[in-house]
Amino acid sequence: MLKIAKNNLPALFAVIAKSADLYLPIRKGTVNYAPWSEDADVDLDTLKTVKSPKDFFLPQSETLYTAALAGKKIQLEAEPFADTPFVVFGVKGCDVKGIEILDKVYLSDPVDKFYEARRKHGTIVSMACAEPQATCFCKPFSIDAANPAGDVVAWMADGNLYWEAKTEKGKKLTEIVSSMLESAADDIVTAQQKDIRQKIDALPYNSGLPLDRFKAERLIELFDAPQWDSLYQTCLACGTCTFICPTCQCYDIKDFDAGECVKRYRCWDSCMYSDFTLMAHGNPRKTQKERFRQRFMHKLVYYPDKNDGEYSCVGCGRCVNKCPASLNIVKVIKSLGVNADV
Amino acid sequence: MQERMRIRAKELLTSGAVQRVLGWKKGDFPYNPEPAFFTAEHELDDLVYDRFCAANLSGYMVEANKQDGKTLVFLKPCDTYSFNQLTKENRVSRDKAWIIGVGCEGNAEVDEMQEIGLLERCKVCTKTEHKVFDELIGEDIQTREKEDRFEQVSDVEKMSPDERFGFWQNQLSRCIRCNACRNVCPACNCKKCVFDSGKYDTEQKANVTSFEEQMFHIIRAYHVAGRCTDCGECSRVCPQAIDLHLLNRKMIKDINELYGEFQAGDDAETPGPLTDYDADTDADPSVVYERG
Ligand code: SF4
Ligand code: SF4
Ligand code: SF4
Ligand code: SF4
Numbered sequence: 001m002l003k004i005a006k007n008n009l010p011a012l013f014a015v016i017a018k019s020a021d022l023y024l025p026i027r028k029g030t031v032n033y034a035p036w037s038e039d040a041d042v043d044l045d046t047l048k049t050v051k052s053p054k055d056f057f058l059p060q061s062e063t064l065y066t067a068a069l070a071g072k073k074i075q076l077e078a079e080p081f082a083d084t085p086f087v088v089f090g091v092k093g094c095d096v097k098g099i100e101i102l103d104k105v106y107l108s109d110p111v112d113k114f115y116e117a118r119r120k121h122g123t124i125v126s127m128a129c130a131e132p133q134a135t136c137f138c139k140p141f142s143i144d145a146a147n148p149a150g151d152v153v154a155w156m157a158d159g160n161l162y163w164e165a166k167t168e169k170g171k172k173l174t175e176i177v178s179s180m181l182e183s184a185a186d187d188i189v190t191a192q193q194k195d196i197r198q199k200i201d202a203l204p205y206n207s208g209l210p211l212d213r214f215k216a217e218r219l220i221e222l223f224d225a226p227q228w229d230s231l232y233q234t235c236l237a238c239g240t241c242t243f244i245c246p247t248c249q250c251y252d253i254k255d256f257d258a259g260e261c262v263k264r265y266r267c268w269d270s271c272m273y274s275d276f277t278l279m280a281h282g283n284p285r286k287t288q289k290e291r292f293r294q295r296f297m298h299k300l301v302y303y304p305d306k307n308d309g310e311y312s313c314v315g316c317g318r319c320v321n322k323c324p325a326s327l328n329i330v331k332v333i334k335s336l337g338v339n340a341d342v
Numbered sequence: 343m344q345e346r347m348r349i350r351a352k353e354l355l356t357s358g359a360v361q362r363v364l365g366w367k368k369g370d371f372p373y374n375p376e377p378a379f380f381t382a383e384h385e386l387d388d389l390v391y392d393r394f395c396a397a398n399l400s401g402y403m404v405e406a407n408k409q410d411g412k413t414l415v416f417l418k419p420c421d422t423y424s425f426n427q428l429t430k431e432n433r434v435s436r437d438k439a440w441i442i443g444v445g446c447e448g449n450a451e452v453d454e455m456q457e458i459g460l461l462e463r464c465k466v467c468t469k470t471e472h473k474v475f476d477e478l479i480g481e482d483i484q485t486r487e488k489e490d491r492f493e494q495v496s497d498v499e500k501m502s503p504d505e506r507f508g509f510w511q512n513q514l515s516r517c518i519r520c521n522a523c524r525n526v527c528p529a530c531n532c533k534k535c536v537f538d539s540g541k542y543d544t545e546q547k548a549n550v551t552s553f554e555e556q557m558f559h560i561i562r563a564y565h566v567a568g569r570c571t572d573c574g575e576c577s578r579v580c581p582q583a584i585d586l587h588l589l590n591r592k593m594i595k596d597i598n599e600l601y602g603e604f605q606a607g608d609d610a611e612t613p614g615p616l617t618d619y620d621a622d623t624d625a626d627p628s629v630v631y632e633r634g
Contacts, residue, residue, distance in 0.1 A: 029516055030583050031454070046454055050581050051518060060518070061548030133456060134371060204370070234377040234402060238525035240581055243518050252547055267548040275538060275545075321454075324522045324579035325397065326369055326376035334370075 002163040002174070003184035009161060012180050013089075014038070019176050020123070021086035023056060025049050033088060044090050044156060047133055048318060052095050052246030053088050057118045058102060060243075061267035064114070064253070068261035081117035087173065089125040093148030094138045094316040096126050098246025100149065101303075101312050105249050123169045126150030128196060130157065135317030137205035137330065143314060146196035157192045160184070205315070205330055210337025216305035223297060227335045232292035234325045239270035241319040241328070242295065247312045250276070271295050296332045343445065343480040344391040347416065350442065350479065352383050354414050360440050361411030364402055366395040373452045377402060379413075391416070396449035396461060398575050400424040401528040403434040415439055418446040419482065420469040423571040423607025424528035429474075430610045431569070433531050436474070443472035445480030451578065462587065463574025466491035473608060491572070492595045494588055514556050516582040523576035523586055529566040529606075536561075559589060567593040568614035571607040600625040 004012055013036050016022045026034040027043040030050045034040065065078045091099075106115035126148040129136070138145050147153065151170035155162040163181055165174040174181070200206055214222065242248040252269035255262050269276055271294045277284055285291050303312035319328040347365070354360045367378035368390045375390045377397045398421045406413040417425055422443060428434045448464040465487045472478060490496075498506060524530045524537075537558060539545055563570075572594060576586040597604055601615035601624055615624075 028512070030581070032516075048454065230379070233379050236522070236525040238520055238522040240520040240522045240579075243520045244581060254545075254547060256548070265548055269547070273538070275540060278540075320370075320374070322522075322581045324526045324575075326374040330370060331376070 001184045001186050001189060002181035003160045004163065004181050006156070006159050006161060008180065009042075009044075010038070012161075012177055013042070015177050015180060016087055016089070016173070019085070020173075021084055022089060023053075023086065024089040036089075044127065047092070047129060047131060047136075048316065048321065050318075050322070051244055052098055052316065052318070053091050054095075054098060054102060054246050056086065056088050056122060057099060057115055058106070058249065058251075058268075061265055062114065063263050063265045066258075066261050066263050079114075081113055082121050083117070085121045085123070087123045087125060089127075090154070091124050091126045091148075091150060092129055092316075093126065093143045093145040094136070094141075094314040095246050096124060096149045097138075097141065097143050097314045098316070099124070101247045101310070101314065102249055104307050104310075123152070123173050124150040125152040125154055125170075125173070127154045127156065128192065130155075130192065130196065132196065132199050132203060133317065134203055135205070135320040136200070136203055137209065137315035137317060139200055139203075139206040139315070140209050140211055141311055141313065141315050144197075145200055146193035155189045155192055158188050160188075162189045205317075209330070209333050211300075211311070211333060213337045214300040214304070214311070214333070216301060219297075219301055219305070222301060222336060223293070225336055227338075228289055228293050231327070231332060231335055232289040235272070235288055235292050235327055236325055237272045237274070237288050237291065238324060239272045241323055242270035242272055243268060244318045244322055246314055246316055246318075247299065248295075249312075252276075271298070296329060299329065300333070344389070346479050347391055347442070347444065348386050348389050350477075351380070351386050351389060351414055354440060355380070355386070356383055359412065360414040361409065362406070362413050363389070364399050364406060364413055364415040365389045366391060366397065366399075366416075373450070373458070379406070391444060393447055393450045396451065396578060398424055398526075398528060398573050400428055400434075401526065401531070403428060403439060404531055407434045407438050412438055412440050414442065416442050416444050417472065417475070418444055418449075419472050420446070420463070420467070420571070420573055422473040422475065423469060423605070424573050425607070426474050426610040427569055427571055427607040428528060428531065430607075431531070436610065441475045441477075443475035443478045445478075445482045447483035448485030449578075460485060460487075461574060461578055463572070463578070474610065492591060494585070495591045495595050498588060498592070510556065513584050514559055516584055517559070518582060519558065520581060522579040522581065523584075524562060526575045526579045527562075527566065527570075528573065528575070529569045529571070530562065559586070563589040563593055566590065568597060568604070568616040569606050570594065571605070600629065 013022060017036050022036040023033045024036055025031050025043050027041040031043045031046040032049045032051050033053050063079045065076055068075050106112040129145040132145055151167045152173055153164050153166055162184060165171045250269045251266045253266045255264050272291050285294060299312045304310055313329055320330060351363045355363055363380040366375040368388045369375045373394045375395050377399055380386050399415055400421050403415060429436050449461045450458050451461055452458050464485045467486050470482050570590045574587055580586055597615050604615050
């Protein structure tokens, strides 16, 4: 275990930023991951950034290739893959798991090269959640907020940041900053971990969620459940839940007329939108009920079915905090779990 | 008061006077009741009403209006302005609604640190009277802290063009285009938004520049100009805490100054100042040159 005094963090960030692009939670009205600079208002205390850090691996929009006319021919130029190392600092346990969930989609065959390149160049410094909030429910998804995954894990306790490298990438980063870190005993971190786990256990959503009801064997039953008829009713179809969610992974591919050329880009899409999966014959999901159902069936039934039972929700609670109509996955889980006859 | 609302809703539902009830349903936390339709008497035991029932229900009446029979809807004073506006625009029909006006003691929200605070709109509230209702339940408590709701707008007006551009860039570049502001807006009731249409290359799914969002917001502000009641829903729901009300209030302030005081939703008949333009007496578009 290593450590660095909290007030030396700006110096630490400066050193990291010399070797890689550094992103961390920065307050600008709200708190979100943004590039570090000396005068940025770094905020490691706010638990939940509005957006998750998935942008760094799957940006909200990115160009794939450019097509331009060269005489009578069309010239295609592929967008280069990411090739600069970067560090995302302060990622919470749920969000690290969110990235692992994206990995299963984007790194399985056929591998998404754009995603893969970013993943290869990114180092994640995760951070334990000293003060989890009532809307957190990472525990049912087997995430340990006291000891998150990541290349380096950090704990903020006792006026210090404690640091432990977990992977090869993490060790490399540790070498770069090693002169600033001093070795430390484990006891403070162990005590904080115990405290965090106790706090997590006491949170309302961390016990009793009837998740075991969501199994592929029940797909049809869940799909046809009468509860959807009322659950979706006040959904505004805004898509906020999908854009702030660390695990929502759907994208659209479109062309942009840039005058001299056409840029083919991809951008996040939302199953909540009426033009999602719109095809020449129309939309397979015609009503908001079907679209709403898709979001939750995907996270709780379809994805687990293809990924050894792992749900594609990490319990970050963002949708609980931000849905303008106060709908969220917990309400869905509870509602569909009522007549559990497991 | 909540109890009186439940009793009355049950009466109207069981008597068949209304087919459904549109209200707020108890959430998991005190601060997240959800807008909900109730169709059975026992469901109404979950109806809640407190200061976290901020969601303006009038927009949902557009859908309810397509259903058979009447819908009982609970509206706070400010929500009734939106309802009037929707009736004026023929999006909802007055006789398909049974409106119970409910007293308001100001709406609250919790911030990221879980602290409870009064909504911005309630700090400058001018709408203390229900403008349309069938019956009323409960009393109003005035929460206004500031006399002038245009104070912030005036501050922005006083900035130099560069400062002002910087101000808006800082605000709008935070936008993640989640569409919450648009979809919650009772005035944004187009069946298909131009920004969702793939037909005319206006669909905006990605930004060309980091400040692209200005287009969306400025066009939206123009489109609701004269129809925006200043209900404050857009600012309430924005996950990025963008001061969207400043855009709409700037429009309202300009309209007031150029065409005379006007409050959208005051009634369901008076044509809006921009739809009722009079070439002889009204301000010419060229006023922008004088006003800067
Ligand atoms: S569930 Fe909530 S956040 Fe998601 S689309 Fe519906 S209203 Fe928007
Ligand atoms: S569904 Fe909600 S709680 Fe689950 S990961 Fe997405 S935003 Fe977080
Ligand atoms: S609600 Fe906020 S973040 Fe979402 S589109 Fe509107 S301004 Fe942008
Ligand atoms: S205040 Fe916002 S949500 Fe309300 S009518 Fe005006 S633009 Fe729409």
